[in-house]
Amino acid sequence: MSSNSFAYTEQSGGGETAELGQEATSTISPSGAFGLFSSDLKKNEDLKQMLESNKDSAKLDAMKRIVGMIAKGKNASELFPAVVKNVASKNIEIKKLVYVYLVRYAEEQQDLALLSISTFQRALKDPNQLIRASALRVLSSIRVPIIVPIMMLAIKEASADLSPYVRKNAAHAIQKLYSLDPEQKEMLIEVIEKLLKDKSTLVAGSVVMAFEEVCPDRIDLIHKNYRKLCNLLVDVEEWGQVVIIHMLTRYARTQFVSPWKEDDGLEDNEKNFYESDDELKEKTEDRKKPYTMDPDHRLLIRNTKPLLQSRNAAVVMAVAQLYWHISPKSEAGIISKSLVRLLRSNREVQYIVLQNIATMSIQRKGMFEPYLKSFYVRSTDPTMIKTLKLEILTNLANEANISTLLREFQTYVKSQDKQFAAATIQTIGRCATNISEVTDTCLNGLVCLLSNRDEIVVAESVVVIKKLLQMQPVQHGEIIKHMAKLLGSITVPVARASILWLIGENCERVPKIAPDVLRKMAKSFTSEDDLVKLQILNLGAKLYLTNSKQTKLLTQYILNLGKYDQNYDIRDRTRFIRQLIVPNEKSGALSKYAKKIFLAQKPAPLLESPFKDRDHFQLGTLSHTLNIKASGYLELSNWPEVAPDPSVRNVEVIELAKEWTPTGKAKKENPAKKFYSESEEEEESSDSSSSDSESESGSESGEGGGSEEEEDSSEDSSEGSSSEEESESGDESEAENKRMATRNSKNKGKSDTEDGKKKNEKSRTSGSSDADSSSIESSSDSESESESEYESRKTTKEIGKQTKQDRNLLTKDVSLLDLDDFNPISTPVVLPTPALSPSLIADLEGLNLSTSSSVISVGTPVFVPGKTHVLLHRMSGKGLAANYFFPRQPCIFGDKMVSVQITLNNTSDRKIENIHIGEKKLPVGMQMHVFHPIDSLEPEGSITVSMGIDFCDSTQTASFQLCTKDDCFNVSIQPPIGELLLPVTMSEKDFKKEQGMLTGMNETSAVIIAAPQNFTPSMVLQKVVNVANVGVVPSGQDNIHRFAAKTVHSGSLMLVTVELKEGSTAQLIINTEKTVIGSVLLRELKPVLSQG
Secondary structure, three states: OOHHHHOHHHHHHHHHHHHHHHHHHHHHOOHHHHOHHHHHHHHHHHHHHHHOOOOHHHHHHHHHHHHHHHHOOOOOHHHHHHHHHHHHOOOHHHHHHHHHHHHHHOOOOHHHHHOOHHHHHHHOOOOOHHHHHHHHHHHHHOOOHHHHHHHHHHHHHHHOOOOHHHHHHHHHHHHHHHHHOHHHHHHHHHHHHHHHOOOOHHHHHHHHHHHHHHOOOOOHHHHOOHHHHHHHHHHOOHHHHHHHHHHHHHHHHHHOOOOHHHHHHHHHHHHOOOOOHHHHHHHHHHHHOOOOOOHHHHHHHHHHHHHHHOOOHHHHHHHHHHHHHHOOOOOHHHHHHHHHHHHHOOHHHHHHHHHHHHHHHHHOHHHOHHHHHHHOOOOOOOHHHHHHHHHHHHHHOOOOOHHHHHHHHHHHHOOOOHHHHHHHHHHHHHHHHHOHHHHHHHHHHHHHHOOOOOHHHHHHHHHHHHHHHHHOHHHOHHHHHHHHHHHHOOOOHHHHHHHHHHHHHOOOOOOOHHHHHHHHHHHOHHHOOHHHHHHHHHHHHHHHHHOHHHHHHHHHHHHHHHHOOOOHHHHHHHHHHHHHHOOOOOOOHHHHHHHHHHOOOOOOOOOOOOOHHHHHOOOOOHHHHHOOOOOOOOOOOOOOOOOOOHHHHOOOHHHHHHHHOOHHHHHHHOOHHHHOOHHHHHHHHHHHHHHHHHHHHOOOOOOOOHHHHHHHHHHHHHHHHHHHHHHHOOHHHHHHHHHHHHHHHHHHOHHHHHHHHHHHHHHHHHHOOOOOHHHHHHHHHHHHHHHHHHHHHHOHHHHHHHHHHHHHHHHHHHOOOOHHHOOOOOOHHHOOHHHOOHHHHHHHHHHHOOHHHHHOOEOOOOOOOOOOEEEEOOOOOOOEEEEEEOOOOEOOOOOOOEEEEEEEEEOOOOOEEEEEEEEEEOOOOOEEEOOOOEEEEOOOOEEEEEEEEEOOOOOOOEEEEEEOOOOEEEEEEOOOHHHHEEEEOOOHHHHHHHHHHOOHHHEEEEEEEOOHHHHOHHHHHHHHHHHOOOEEEOOOOOOEEEEEEEEOOOOOEEEEEEEEOOOOEEEEEEEEOOHHHHHHHHHHHHHHHHOO
């Protein structure tokens, strides 16, 4: 049952909301004639009479108007006695509205509500689930200790109710009862434990909320329900999702080992990867026994990923904090795009999201650098949003983007919002301290601001300049002189005090100016602000110690003025300074060290982010927003050193499933163990473990194209199976299960045997290969899938028969698995693959693949341009020259990578040794498979090597170091947009069908003007395939040329149409989900097609 059917406010009351508003206003409108108080009194009397009427229609009308008053925030408590009388009404509509009223006012009018307890108890047995739920809500809203036993009994009964809506309300009532009487905790925990086993999505969120409120430390209650909660998460209502995700984040931090250590280790290993053969051996050994992520840990990360697309900002924020706190650092980058999307929401959501981004951007700048422009300030932003965006821009500033940011800041300084302008100046100061290359530029810019007309801007500039000068005072005597001249015009006390402090600190560097400044300040001493007076006293003391000839009398005059000042701080400072600097009989030993005390070297101030220390709070919480621990905040625990026993999350269903397995069948299958040799068994078990570890460590940062989702689903199923089989048995039993399932499938369907053999052979050969085996497996899978699709289209009748057999097979095979890990209604494809025969997998995938995947089949490139690009010039490379080009072939290192061939030439007269790839500086999500080190390259020698780069469907530059034995050279590869594609073969009919689904926002077009001879079929074909790696689609019309490709990373279709019009014009149309790539390709194709 859907949740909508239970929301009676939507069913019966929701449609009448407009009426309520209209009727309420109609009753209020005559109030002008009678005066405010009399009309209110008269109106309520009218409602009381209607509630006491014998007609249900009048009562219903009165209740609608009363609920309308409550919705508008008006007080309707004086109608309580009249409303309570109708609690036993036989009309369901009236009863529901009465319950809505009572939930609101039962706590205020407890005595009157108690009179109706018996009615509520009877209503708990009502056949209508809405009445039962409402009665429980009202009962739990009466906050009287006397009825605690009645509430407890009602909650226990409701928790076993057949209706999930009533059980949901029972979970809500648990929290209310616990706050009323905490002594009921043990009994309530029993109810929570029972409700946690509930498989309804409607109940899940509410019971987890009750768990968090009553017993958040009882992690043992979650163990058995962990996998179920992970799998139900997508279908739970939005606010339930938020609660469950926060709870599971805390759970994961107590039950799994940290994935971050592994990330750090890998980074260190990669830096020193190519050093010697011994280290290579050690490295391969290390990689065989690394930390592998717990399958349950992976399950949680994988199942929350789709929720990043949620329309609810709280859900997206909850998933973001989960990824931040428990996912490997290499995978956390996918949350950045979703968080940036939330910046289009209202200002309250923006404020919270920006606060969390500010905290994240301090630790991991790379996550948000691609979205730098999203944090530029808009003129319509409120000040709080502007300052947060400034904070993030400061955190993201680096040598590469600082010049752009400083131009942006120049505009912000001119803002009419003075608070924001002042914050911008502080930001410039922080950028100057963080990035030494721009310190002088920022300082000069701030000095220019000193001539600004606005006092606040000038004052803030002075304060920031003072902090910057503290870091390098020797070089900037001229700036101090310039600031001294401004003392006459600046009136803001903080700025004046800062200038005086600077002059005092540097009085020996400006010996002529400092005494004169003191003279001017002595004149205006009495009218200055207290802050300025204190700095005048300090300046006088410093000058007395360094230049007493000129300033002795002046200082004594100022000390006399301070002695009689109204502020006691200034009087105390005056006495202290006099005793310290003017020696006499009473002065102690300290006066000898006066110069050291006053003119000591002061440490430069640290300009730090105010968000630096917030990371110890869980992101997305109230405590993080306030930067103070709020009541009810549950701290995240540290990762355990050793993971607790994972078997606690296994459920007893496994044992029952084993009992159902027929005994005779097991006896027949026993000989199968002898059929395979031990070495083959070991190969198979190692294959499965390696594929699991690869799929776990693979990046999930790409965005949803059709084929990528299918790959994800296959990875998900393999990982899910591994989690169950690891908890149940070892690798050998896993291999046995595979072979038993294979033999079953051979007996069931003869027509599938050949495909099954082929697939087994392919997977075995790919399993025995190197670490790159996963890509070959995926390609063989796709081949077998396409074969099965062809057969399924050929013999549709046979498939109908086979599906029945397949279903029987599924029920038998699934019974060996942990049933609680899956929804009862899950489709066959979602089930774990190792337990099914290869032929059955092929059939199931053929039946369930989406239409888009049946269309896509990668073809051979029509044309491979011979153009090479310079990677490293021989002059820059000290004799080593490198060129690269794109061979337009599927990459052997990974199906999401673009193949790149690099030709290395030794143009020097000496041998170049140990050519390898050094440090990689790749954008977030981008991956690179490097070539093996080249021991030596003889003079005039040349060698070509292959690399694979996953550009993530973008033209971002892949920067890395090309190193020899002696040197390292910074180089970069930037792909042309056309090389990010693979050609696709499809029919004209399929092309039109796909094009019809990619219209609107997914379509870009342009009109091309050129000579008619440039629009011949051969010319159009030559020009298009020269720019982009696309396949030609056969066309039935001479004036329309069609080309198809898919993006390498996500597999999104790219459809190109060139339609020739009359005369010398043509229309170029590109249809794709990847609109950015589409528009870039359009820009590149347009001039090429226009040229002669």
